[in-house]
Amino acid sequence: MERRLQQLFFALSILALVLIVAAAWQANTPSWKTYQHNFLQLEAQGEPNAVAKAAVLATPPEIHQVMLTGLQRVDRCTTCHLGVEDPTMKDAPEPFRYHANLGSHIPSKFGCTICHGGQGLATDKEAAHGKVAFWPNPLLSNDYIRASCGRCHKEGDVPGVPELTEGRRLFESQGCRGCHKLNGVGGSIGPDLTAEGANHRAPEWLEQHFLTPNAVSAGSAMPNFHFTREQARALTYYMLSLTSEEMGSYYSSVRVIPGPEYGRKLFEEKNCITCHNVGGVGAKTGPDLMGVTTRHSLEWLDEQLVNPELVYPGSSMPAYDLEPNARKALVAYLNSATPADIQLLLAHKNHPLTPEDVGIEAGKADFARFGCAGCHGTELQGGVPNPNAQGGEVPSLLHLSDDYTKDEVIAVIRNGRAPPLDNTAGPTPPLYMPSWKKVLSDEDINRLADFLWSKQEKKKESW
Ligand code: HEC
Ligand code: HEC
Ligand code: HEC
Ligand code: HEC
Ligand code: HEC
Ligand code: HEC
The missing domain is CATH 1.10.760.10 (Cytochrome c-like domain)
Incomplete structure (x- = not known):
């Protein structure tokens, strides 16, 4: 009982202290009305006409609020950040300074917190900037x-x-x-x-x-x-x-910003160059794409990428499943593609792929996509620490063919395996080989095995 009282007393004195500090602090922090008052003074400064000046100064204080239903938030930051849309405020002190580089992200559609963090509804500075207890999302610093x-x-x-x-x-x-x-x-x-x-x-x-x-x-x-x-x-x-x-x-709607850099990447990934050329550099199955954006309208090109068959009946060009902005990006690239750039793209490509290579390439892609590299290393070298597993680390996959047949490896990938313990009395090692049969098709697993097999290193002869 006595202990309880002591605890209560202690809690109450802490609370009192907090209230005193808060009151002192509040007295020193201007309210949003003060900021608005100061902003009006700043605006009125440049106003030569006395009547207009008086009108500016007489603007009643009010909370500025942006409802952003599409972003599920309500932002009141512009209650204090009053000059964000006014270029004449580019040298004003904060919180009145003009916001450069917003582009189409205008405050009435985007607010501020979607980019900056902070607490949209708050109208005092510390709370709005989210630097208070229980607000998990403070302003991001400029670095981030x-x-x-x-x-x-x-x-x-x-x-x-x-x-x-x-x-x-x-x-x-x-x-x-x-x-x-x-x-x-x-x-x-x-x-x-x-x-x-x-x-x-x-x-x-x-x-x-x-x-x-x-x-x-x-x-x-x-x-x-x-x-x-x-x-x-x-x-x-x-x-x-x-x-x-x-x-x-x-x-x-803007997952992809359509720009030529991304278009170039798509052009490379989708292997457009295996059929097309630009100014004569590349393949000749399809037409030269140099200047294609001047020969056709943007709508025509877009349609062509959605459904080549519709534009050219009997077309041998594949229909790509590209989202609208990816198509715009490709067209943006075609607009600027040069023979020299295509030369660069081609320099990356090795010899044309055989069907076997294609399977191995697909296995390699699966190895990256499903995260095998996270445990076995991007070069299959192993070595990630795995305390109390035999060997103490995740094994390398470069010498599988010394110990296993391909079918045995396929079985390990399908069914997974827990590593044998180094010390049977010790803890379970944190990493184990997951079972992939629910995630990967048999075809995927076979291709993975083909890829692993293509990477096997011959055992070093020992003396
Ligand atoms: C009560 C007024 C007030 C409100 C409301 C307010 N701010 Fe501020 N803000 C300021 C002041 C004053 C500064 C100038 C720096 C300072 O005094 O800390 C500032 C500075 C900033 C800065 C510059 C970086 C920094 O931390 O100094 C950013 C970014 C910012 N505010 C974002 C926001 C966002 C986002 C909101 C809405 C969630 C918001 N502010 C709401 C008053 C306010
Ligand atoms: C809340 C989602 C959202 C965030 C966050 C966002 N954007 Fe955007 N962005 C858009 C939308 C929507 C458009 C298209 C605007 C339009 O056309 O009306 C766009 C357009 C653009 C464009 C095309 C050119 C333009 O200005 O219209 C660029 C470039 C861009 N954003 C860059 C950025 C950068 C850089 C950032 C981070 C500082 C950013 N965006 C943050 C949604 C967002
Ligand atoms: C599309 C994302 C985006 C939106 C929306 C946005 N900002 Fe920014 N803001 C930025 C970026 C990016 C910077 C630049 C940071 C830097 O200087 O590197 C910035 C800079 C600032 C700065 C200057 C920070 C400093 O320390 O120099 C302030 C203040 C600020 N923003 C306030 C706001 C306010 C208030 C709003 C709402 C009206 C807002 N921002 C809306 C992205 C955004
Ligand atoms: C399998 C070969 C093949 C591939 C791969 C291919 N195309 Fe084509 N493309 C053609 C052929 C052939 C034509 C000529 C018209 C037709 O028969 O469809 C064509 C026509 C075009 C045209 C219209 C050119 C004009 O002057 O009329 C554009 C634009 C185009 N392709 C872009 C692309 C892009 C971008 C890619 C990659 C995403 C691509 N193509 C991939 C075969 C291909
Ligand atoms: C979470 C970590 C982890 C991931 C992800 C993982 N593995 Fe493993 N893998 C292990 C561990 C640990 C072993 C050792 C099991 C043992 O010792 O019995 C192992 C063993 C193996 C073996 C047998 C090697 C040998 O020498 O016994 C093969 C083959 C293998 N993994 C392939 C793969 C492939 C392919 C993938 C991706 C589809 C993958 N692993 C993803 C942790 C992982
Ligand atoms: C071998 C398994 C493994 C791999 C591979 C791995 N992680 Fe982790 N990661 C973990 C484990 C276990 C934790 C939880 C313990 C901790 O916080 O470190 C974790 C924690 C994290 C966290 C912190 C999550 C949180 O908020 O608590 C992040 C972020 C993360 N990982 C990102 C990554 C990224 C990105 C990569 C690839 C570069 C990666 N991880 C690769 C096992 C892994």
Whole structure:
């Protein structure tokens, strides 16, 4: 009983202290009305006409609010940030400064918090900036704010944000999916990352975790990939962009920003060059695409990419399943493609693929896509620590043919396997070989085995 009273007394004195500090602090923090008053003074300064000046100064204070149903939020930031749309305020002090580079992301349609974070409804500064207890989503610092662009622009390149493209690429090539699910695809040894950006991890935490998982998450089974600081930053951007928010169709219509860089990537990926040439460089099955954007209208070209058969009956050109912005990106690339650039594209290509190569290539793609690389390494070298498994690490896949037949390997991939323990009294090793039969078709598994077989190294002769 006495102990209870002591605790109560202690709690009450803390509360009193908090209230005193809060009151003192509030007295020093101007309210939104003060900011509006100061803003009007600033505006009135440049006004030569006395009547107009008086009218500006007489504007009654009011809360400025943007309802963003498509983004499921209400933002009041412009109650204080009053000059964001006024270019004459480009040198004004904050919170009155003009916002450069908003482009089509105008405040009345986008508000502020979708990019910046913070608490949209709040009207005092600390709360609005989200630097208060129980508000999990504080303003992103300038180092990370451009990660938000990836919440809406999900594929292709976002102008000025190469980190997002690189982060996405690393995620797909390093085998993260071996342990993590993203949008339903992947393993479950690590947490699901579908909404990692809404998970309230500070950007700094994520970045440090990529540099040394163990430094922020003791005993983590996540391998140290020895990323550079730039790579860790790129992955952090990508993670922050994964919020799986519901957005209105207007906002999600721009998954891909149609630009020539992305178009070039598609042109390469879709192997358009195996039939076409540009100014004579490339193949001759299809027409020269040099100047094609001047010969046809944009609508015609778009239609041609959707359904070549409709435009040219009997066409041998495949119909590609490309979304509208991807088609625009391709056309943007065709508009600027030069023979010299095609030469560069062709320099990347090896010899034409045989059907066998095609199977191996597909196996290689599956190896990356399903995250095998996350545990076995991008070069199949193994070596990810796996405490108390025999050998202490995930095995290399470069010497399978010494110990197994191809069918045995197929069986391991299908059924999975827990590694034998080093010390039977010790803990279960964190990493095991998952069973893939529910995820991969037999055809996929066979192609994976073909790929692994193409990589086997001869056993070094020992003396
Ligand atoms: C009560 C007024 C007020 C409101 C409401 C407000 N801000 Fe601010 N904001 C300021 C002031 C004042 C500054 C200038 C820097 C300072 O004093 O901290 C500022 C600075 C900023 C900065 C510059 C970086 C920084 O932290 O200094 C950003 C970004 C920002 N605000 C975003 C927002 C967003 C987003 C919202 C809405 C969720 C918002 N603000 C709502 C007053 C406000
Ligand atoms: C489309 C995303 C986006 C939207 C929407 C957006 N901003 Fe920004 N904002 C940015 C980016 C990007 C920067 C630049 C950061 C930098 O300088 O690298 C920035 C910079 C700022 C800065 C200057 C920060 C500093 O320290 O220099 C302020 C203040 C700011 N924004 C406030 C707002 C307010 C208020 C709104 C809503 C009216 C808003 N922003 C809407 C993306 C956005
Ligand atoms: C809430 C979703 C959303 C976010 C966040 C967002 N955008 Fe956009 N973006 C759009 C939409 C929607 C359009 C198309 C606007 C239109 O045409 O009306 C667009 C258009 C663009 C365009 C095409 C050119 C233009 O300005 O119209 C570029 C470039 C662009 N965004 C870059 C960015 C960058 C950079 C960021 C981060 C600072 C960003 N976007 C953040 C939704 C978003
Ligand atoms: C979560 C980590 C993890 C992922 C993801 C993973 N593996 Fe494994 N794999 C292991 C471990 C651990 C072993 C060792 C099992 C043992 O010792 O019995 C193993 C064993 C194997 C073996 C047998 C090697 C040997 O020498 O015994 C093959 C083949 C294999 N994995 C292929 C794959 C393929 C293909 C994929 C992707 C479809 C994949 N693995 C994904 C962890 C993983
Ligand atoms: C299998 C061969 C083949 C591939 C692959 C192919 N095309 Fe074609 N394409 C053709 C042929 C053949 C034509 C000529 C008209 C026809 O018969 O359909 C054509 C016509 C075109 C035209 C109209 C040219 C004009 O001057 O009328 C465009 C544009 C075009 N292709 C773009 C592309 C793009 C972009 C890709 C890659 C995404 C691509 N093609 C992939 C065979 C191909
Ligand atoms: C061998 C399995 C494995 C691989 C491969 C792996 N992770 Fe992890 N990851 C984990 C485990 C286990 C955790 C939970 C422990 C921790 O926080 O480190 C984790 C945690 C994380 C977290 C923190 C989640 C949170 O908020 O708690 C992120 C983000 C993450 N991983 C991203 C990645 C990315 C990106 C890659 C690819 C570059 C990757 N992981 C590869 C096993 C793995």
